[in-house]
Every structure is written in C-alpha cells, then in structure tokens.
Amino acid sequence: GDEKLAAEMPFNETKPLEYGDAAYTPHAGETREPPTPLATASTSTETIASPKLGDGQPDIGDNALNRPLDRVRVDDSGRELTTNQAVKVGDNQDSLKASLRGPTLMEDFILREKITHFDHERIPERVVHARGSAAHGYFESYDDLSAITRAAPFAASGKRTPVFVRFSTVAGERGSADTVRDVRGFAVKFYTDEGNWDLVGNNIPVFFIQDAMKFPDLIHSVKPEPNNGMPQAASAHDTFWDFASLSPEITHMLMWHLSDRAIPRSYRMMQGFGVHTFRLVNAEGQAVFCKFHWSPMAGTHSLVWDEAARLAGADPDYHRRDLWEAIDSGQFPEYELGLQIFSEEQAAQFPFDILDPTKLVPEEMVPVRPVGKMVLDRNPDNFFAETEQVAFCAAHVVPGVDFSNDPLLQGRLHSYIDTQISRLGGANFHEIPINTPLAQIHNNQRDGMHRQSLNRGRVAYDPNSLAGGCPFQAGARGFVSFPEPVNGNKVRGKPELFAEHYAQARLFWISQSAIEQQHIIGGFRFELTRVQSQAIRRRMLAGLVNVDAGLAAAVADGLGMEVPPPLPRATDQPPYDYPPSPSLSLRARPGHTGIRTLRVAILVALGVDGAQVRQLYAALLDDGAVPRLLSDRIGALATDDGAPLDVEISFETGPSVLWDGVIIAGAVPTVKGAPSGTLLHNDALALEFLKLQYRHDKPILALGSGAELLKAARIPRKLPHGVPDPGVIVAEPSDAAEALASFKAVLAQHRIYARETDPPRV
Numbered sequence: 001g002d003e004k005l006a007a008e009m010p011f012n013e014t015k016p017l018e019y020g021d022a023a024y025t026p027h028a029g030e031t032r033e034p035p036t037p038l039a040t041a042s043t044s045t046e047t048i049a050s051p052k053l054g055d056g057q058p059d060i061g062d063n064a065l066n067r068p069l070d071r072v073r074v075d076d077s078g079r080e081l082t083t084n085q086a087v088k089v090g091d092n093q094d095s096l097k098a099s100l101r102g103p104t105l106m107e108d109f110i111l112r113e114k115i116t117h118f119d120h121e122r123i124p125e126r127v128v129h130a131r132g133s134a135a136h137g138y139f140e141s142y143d144d145l146s147a148i149t150r151a152a153p154f155a156a157s158g159k160r161t162p163v164f165v166r167f168s169t170v171a172g173e174r175g176s177a178d179t180v181r182d183v184r185g186f187a188v189k190f191y192t193d194e195g196n197w198d199l200v201g202n203n204i205p206v207f208f209i210q211d212a213m214k215f216p217d218l219i220h221s222v223k224p225e226p227n228n229g230m231p232q233a234a235s236a237h238d239t240f241w242d243f244a245s246l247s248p249e250i251t252h253m254l255m256w257h258l259s260d261r262a263i264p265r266s267y268r269m270m271q272g273f274g275v276h277t278f279r280l281v282n283a284e285g286q287a288v289f290c291k292f293h294w295s296p297m298a299g300t301h302s303l304v305w306d307e308a309a310r311l312a313g314a315d316p317d318y319h320r321r322d323l324w325e326a327i328d329s330g331q332f333p334e335y336e337l338g339l340q341i342f343s344e345e346q347a348a349q350f351p352f353d354i355l356d357p358t359k360l361v362p363e364e365m366v367p368v369r370p371v372g373k374m375v376l377d378r379n380p381d382n383f384f385a386e387t388e389q390v391a392f393c394a395a396h397v398v399p400g401v402d403f404s405n406d407p408l409l410q411g412r413l414h415s416y417i418d419t420q421i422s423r424l425g426g427a428n429f430h431e432i433p434i435n436t437p438l439a440q441i442h443n444n445q446r447d448g449m450h451r452q453s454l455n456r457g458r459v460a461y462d463p464n465s466l467a468g469g470c471p472f473q474a475g476a477r478g479f480v481s482f483p484e485p486v487n488g489n490k491v492r493g494k495p496e497l498f499a500e501h502y503a504q505a506r507l508f509w510i511s512q513s514a515i516e517q518q519h520i521i522g523g524f525r526f527e528l529t530r531v532q533s534q535a536i537r538r539r540m541l542a543g544l545v546n547v548d549a550g551l552a553a554a555v556a557d558g559l560g561m562e563v564p565p566p567l568p569r570a571t572d573q574p575p576y577d578y579p580p581s582p583s584l585s586l587r588a589r590p591g592h593t594g595i596r597t598l599r600v601a602i603l604v605a606l607g608v609d610g611a612q613v614r615q616l617y618a619a620l621l622d623d624g625a626v627p628r629l630l631s632d633r634i635g636a637l638a639t640d641d642g643a644p645l646d647v648e649i650s651f652e653t654g655p656s657v658l659w660d661g662v663i664i665a666g667a668v669p670t671v672k673g674a675p676s677g678t679l680l681h682n683d684a685l686a687l688e689f690l691k692l693q694y695r696h697d698k699p700i701l702a703l704g705s706g707a708e709l710l711k712a713a714r715i716p717r718k719l720p721h722g723v724p725d726p727g728v729i730v731a732e733p734s735d736a737a738e739a740l741a742s743f744k745a746v747l748a749q750h751r752i753y754a755r756e757t758d759p760p761r762v
C-alpha cells in the first residue's frame with residue numbers, strides 16, 4: 001500500500017503520508033474547491049502553448065502558489081547530498097586545498113556556496129512579537145451566519161476553513177524566555193475560499209494606547225533601554241513606567257498587564273481578542289459592529305509570578321514546548337470563537353466610545369455568542385519557513401469583515417504590510433508558501449525581489465483587450481467597503497469620551513477575586529520596586545488612586561511610600577459607575593478538559609512500592625495526564641516486586657516549576673540495600689521541590705511513608721485560616737485509589753490559591 005504509493009509519487013509528494021488529509025484539507029462540511037492537483041497542472045502547462053499573440057485568455061489552469069504546502073516540503077531520507085544547484089557533493093568535510101597543508105582554493109564553489117548561504121541565514125526579527133510559536137489547524141463554524149456576515153468561514157454550519165495560528169510575547173527578542181510578564185499575541189490566519197483573513201489579536205481585550213501615533217513611543221519605552229540594552233523582555237524598568245505614568249489612557253491595560261493574564265500557564269489556556277471594534281457585513285450590505293473573542297476549552301489558567309520567573313531559567317521554551325507536545329501527543333488545543341454583536345444605535349448609548357481600544361464592551365451589556373471552534377491539530381514542519389516567515393497583516397480582511405475608525409486599528413492597517421517588506425525582503429512576501437492564499441491570485445502586479453509566479457502572456461495592465469479584459473473586476477462579488485458616511489474637518493484630536501481613563505480600570509479591579517487582586521498588587525509592587533525614580537513611582541501611585549483607594553494604598557505600602565493625591569483627571573464628566581463583571585475574572589472559565597496534558601511528578605527512590613507506583617502511573621496516563629518518575633538520578637530503580645522502575649527525570653533537570661502536581665510514593669523497606677522508612681529526606685533538591693510545589697499552589701499527594709517527606713519539608717496540612725488544605729492529601733497505601741481521585745479533582749482546578757500568604761509561609 002503505502003510503500004507502493006510512495007515509490008510512484010514524486011519525491012516530495014510522500015510527505016502527506018505523515019499527515020494524511022490534515023496536511024492542508026479540512027473535511028466535515030467543508031465547501032472549498034480544492035486547488036488543482038499537481039498532475040493536472042503540469043499537463044496543462046506542458047500541453048497548452050502560451051497564447052502569446054492574444055487570441056483569448058492565457059490558460060491559468062493552476063496557480064502555482066495555490067497548491068498545498070507539500071509542493072515545498074523536502075525530505076532528505078535516503079537521498080544524496082547536493083549543492084543548491086542539485087550537483088551531488090562527494091565530500092562535505094574537507095575544503096579544496098592546494099596540497100594537504102596548503103591554502104584553500106578560491107575555486108571551491110562547494111565551500112563558498114555553503115558558507116555564503118550560512119552567512120545570510122538570518123532575517124530581521126519582528127520589531128514587536130519577535131518571540132512566537134505556531135500551529136496549523138482549522139476553524140469550524142457552528143452555524144450559517146450569512147444573515148450577519150458574508151465572510152466565507154461562516155457560510156455554512158459545519159464548514160471548515162484551514163488556519164495557521166501564531167502565539168507570541170511582545171517585548172522580548174526572538175530568543176527570550178516564554179514565561180515573562182507580557183501581553184501574548186494571538187494571531188490567526190484563515191485561508192478562506194475568498195482569500196486570506198488575518199485576525200491579529202492579543203490575549204487581553206484592550207490596549208495601552210488610543211492612537212497609532214503613540215505606538216513607536218510605547219514600544220521604545222518597554223523595549224530594552226537603548227543605552228545598555230537592558231532589561232530583556234521585561235516592563236519592569238524606568239522607561240516603561242515613565243511612559244506609563246505620563247499616559248493615563250494606559251491605566252485600564254495596566255490592570256490586565258499586572259494581572260495573571262500576563263503570565264499564562266499555556267498558550268492553550270488563554271483567551272484571545274480582536275481588541276478593536278470591527279464590522280461584519282452581509283450580502284445585502286447591512287453592517288453590525290463586532291468584537292471577537294477566543295476562549296480556550298482547557299480553561300483560563302495562569303502561572304504564579306515566582307514560578308514564572310523561575311521557569312524562565314528552567315525552561316525558556318516552556319510555552320513553545322507545551323504547545324508542541326500537546327499537539328504531538330494528539331491532545332489538540334481548542335478555542336471557541338465568540339462574537340459580541342451590536343448596532344450603531346446601541347453603540348451610541350454606551351458610556352464609552354467603541355472606537356477607543358482602551359475600552360471593552362462588558363459582557364453584561366452585549367453577551368458573547370459562540371459561533372465556532374478552532375482546533376490546532378498539526379505542528380509546523382519547519383520553524384523558520386512557517387512560524388518565522390508567516391506574515392500577519394491587520395489589513396488582510398475578506399468580504400464580510402470590515403474595519404471601524406478606531407484610530408489604533410487605522411494605523412495598524414498600514415504598519416503590518418510595511419514591516420513585512422523589510423522583514424521578509426520585498427513586496428512578494430505573499431508568495432512565501434505559508435502566506436499564500438488557497439484562493440487564486442490574479443492581478444497585474446509583477447516582478448520585485450524573489451518573484452516566483454510565472455505570470456503568462458504579455459498583458460500586465462488594465463484595462464486591456466489583448467487578454468480579453470482579464471483578470472476581470474469582480475464587482476459586487478469582490479470586497480466592497482462599508483459605505484460609512486464621513487463628514488467633518490481634518491483635525492488632530494480625540495473624541496471626548498476617550499478622555500475618561502479610569503472607569504473601566506476600576507471595573508476590571510472590582511470584578512477580580514480577592515486573590516487576583518492580591519496578584520495585581522504584587523505585580524505593581526514588583527515592577528515599581530524595579531523602577532529607580534521616586535517621581536515615577538509617585539506619579540503611578542497618583543494614577544492608581546483614581547482606580548481604587550485600597551489598591552493605591554496596598555501598592556504604596558509595598559513600596560514604603562505615602563499615597564499621593566490623585567492625578568488630575570482629563571475630563572470633568574463623572575466616570576461611569578460599572579457594576580462588577582464576573583466574566584472578567586480568570587475563574588469565569590475553569591475549562592472542560594479535566595487533567596488532560598497536566599504534568600505530574602511521581603517522586604520515587606530505592607525502597608519504593610513498585611506495584612503502587614505502576615498503578616498510579618497507569619491511572620494518570622488513562623486520564624490523559626503526563627506522569628513522569630522523578631528521583632535524584634535517572635535509570636533503573638530496583639523495587640520490592642523484582643521489576644525495576646525506569647526513572648525518567650532527575651531533580652536537577654526536572655525542577656518543581658515544570659510540574660503541575662506531585663505524588664510522593666511510599667516505601668516498602670524490603671529491597672536489599674534500601675534505607676528503611678522515609679525516602680529522599682536527606683536530599684535538599686527533593687525538599688526544595690516539595691516546598692516550591694506548595695508555594696506555587698500545586699496539589700501534593702503523599703502515600704504511606706511519603707508523609708514523612710512532607711514533614712521534613714515542613715509542608716503545612718492546613719490553610720492559613722485553619723481548615724484542611726484540599727491540595728495536601730495524605731493517605732495510607734490501602735486508600736491510594738480514593739486519594740488519587742481527590743488529587744485529580746484538585747489538579748483539574750490547577751491551584752489552591754487559598755494557600756497564599758504574603759510573604760509565603762513555605
């Protein structure tokens with residue numbers, strides 16, 4: 001079967017065997033015409049002469065750009081080494097020399113080609129969002145939404161559209177750590193039947209500034225300071241907070257940025273937002289306003305700050321690895337797309353301006369309607385070719401989606417294409433395979449750096465008669481901008497409601513649980529402690545007074561400062577008094593995936609109860625969790641029942657922060673040479689492991705003599721206010737099954753925040 005098929009197919013064609021249809025084709029209710037297969041394409045190019053002298057249209061049976069990525073996949077297995085001209089290379093170890101000890105010859109084109117290519121391997125990194133990780137998948141519409149929008153992905157219930165999604169941090173350079181405090185990018189490229197639509201969003205629904213004019217200043221302030229290049233991937237420095245304290249419009253965003261939203265547990269466990277108000281337009285030209293929301297099926301979960309900081313050292317690729325491994329193991333990340341839809345008339349009633357990207361539309365004012373789900377089911381083949389070269393552009397929309405006049409969005413419409421031209425080396429970046437639409441491209445654009453398509457015929461202009469007028473204008477089938485009436489004087493300025501900067505910051509604050517509020521206070525304390533200028537700290541505190549007096553007092557206390565008088569407000573209008581919005585708390589979305597993909601360390605040592613460990617391990621695997629055996633060193637570990645355990649990871653390579661929970665296995669002191677009783681209690685790494693599991697609010701299960709290790713690590717069994725800690729579970733080996741069930745229930749909740757004290761007890 002497969003072997004025969006492989007032998008008959010052109011070499012690169014064997015790649016889809018790895019992925020099957022998933023290589024590019026969505027199924028289940030898909031309505032897209034698949035691109036012309038390679039075979040037909042090559043016949044049509046060979047047999048149909050180019051109609052050079054214009055008796056009709058050039059045959060464009062296949063657009064070379066529109067085939068699936070298979071056409072550029074390369075697999076070296078079983079092949080001989082060649083140069084880039086496909087000349088076979090006999091010796092890849094030695095350069096060509098004039099005698100063995102003589103100088104290298106200029107003639108050595110093989111050496112020169114290899115080194116030259118190497119010299120040019122890097123391209124400029126993205127000026128923001130340089131660090132990212134991506135995956136392929138599909139979007140599936142729940143319903144036919146054609147009454148609301150003619151956008152192709154929503155044309156039918158069950159319709160699937162392929163997507164490529166890139167998650168990112170904003171401030172850090174390409175090699176920076178994943179777990180830093182930052183906004184996360186959430187950029188989705190839909191390869192729709194009607195061209196590419198890029199929904200280039202973030203994991204926070206509001207932004208730092210209100211106008212594109214300020215973006216370079218914002219970014220210059222948060223990036224490493226230009227004199228010494230420090231700090232990397234961090235907002236905790238004077239220039240950022242200087243800018244922030246002088247830009248009160250930033251206040252709402254800061255509340256999110258200092259919250260646990262900025263340290264997600266996983267890209268699979270954070271929301272995404274289109275941020276700006278967009279328009280959806282149906283085939284009759286009727287428009288509504290829309291805000292886009294992505295919500296993860298795995299729930300919204302975050303790290304705690306001390307853990308995030310340690311993770312940056314323990315595994316700088318933490319989020320990249322997490323995404324890759326989840327997809328690799330078949331636990332596909334899923335997100336539901338929701339729309340908040342409202343009319344011009346509704347918008348006019350809101351106490352904020354819908355064109356202001358520092359404001360959100362509370363779900364209590366406009367509910368979120370779930371309209372489809374996105375599944376990420378395939379890792380990229382090649383990080384550079386796909387994740388690095390993918391070019392998202394906020395201006396890439398398809399018929400049915402349109403912009404609003406949000407002045408931040410308007411600036412973005414220019415920026416993205418412009419930046420790709422320098423980053424990807426020219427105007428033909430749309431021909432790079434990952435950027436190429438699946439729909440056909442036909443226009444009179446020609447030439448430029450690295451042009452790949454072989455546009456046929458002598459006509460590259462419009463109007464023409466020599467090519468029968470092709471390509472034709474599509475008229476109403478094409479993109480038609482919503483005919484919004486515009487009237488007024490040219491001005492530089494802002495609408496009045498833009499001047500109110502605190503009401504929604506307060507809305508966010510009062511909608512958080514007590515522990516979330518504590519974390520925000522901790523975030524401000526950390527960042528402002530790093531700030532050296534007293535004046536900046538004071539200005540920031542003065543702004544916070546306008547959000548909440550208690551917040552300002554708590555942060556001031558952390559900095560050993562007095563609360564200053566409030567910053568003067570920019571408008572005389574009294575701020576709108578929003579009721580709390582429970583959906584703004586991370587706890588609003590616990591998720592429905594149980595303990596799937598969560599990583600559980602099982603601590604073992606010589607003398608451990610082997611049979612019990614094997615049972616625990618199997619039970620966790622069954623539930624889709626990722627159990628691993630940990631000890632002071634790896635390798636075979638003798639057990640009482642004769643069958644050795646295979647210890648997979650040591651404390652030094654698998655420190656506590658890499659695990660979502662821990663099980664301490666009990667001892668059965670019948671193994672020859674094993675210490676009797678407590679295992680690992682002399683190992684400071686094991687004790688530290690437990691302390692950090694506790695400090696980072698993770699569940700701990702101790703079986704049998706494992707309880708002794710808890711004691712040695714001084715782990716309290718009770719919460720600060722005296723009730724038993726549901727996440728410190730101690731049981732006799734005979735009750736292991738019941739204890740494991742309690743452990744799993746707590747693990748599915750991720751953290752026992754009620755443990756936290758300031759400073760920490762453990």
Ligand code: HDE
Binds near residue numbers: 126167187211215409
């Ligand atoms: Fe971006 N942004 N941005 N941004 N942005 C870029 O484009 C820009 C903004 C976002 O994974 C750049 O290809 C301006 C808001 C994401 O490749 C650049 C302004 C939101 C990504 C750029 C904004 C975003 C980018 C850098 C204010 C959330 C990464 C490299 C007017 C809605 C996409 C590139 C990826 C990337 C400009 C504000 C999201 C320079 C001028 C608001 C997720 O074009």
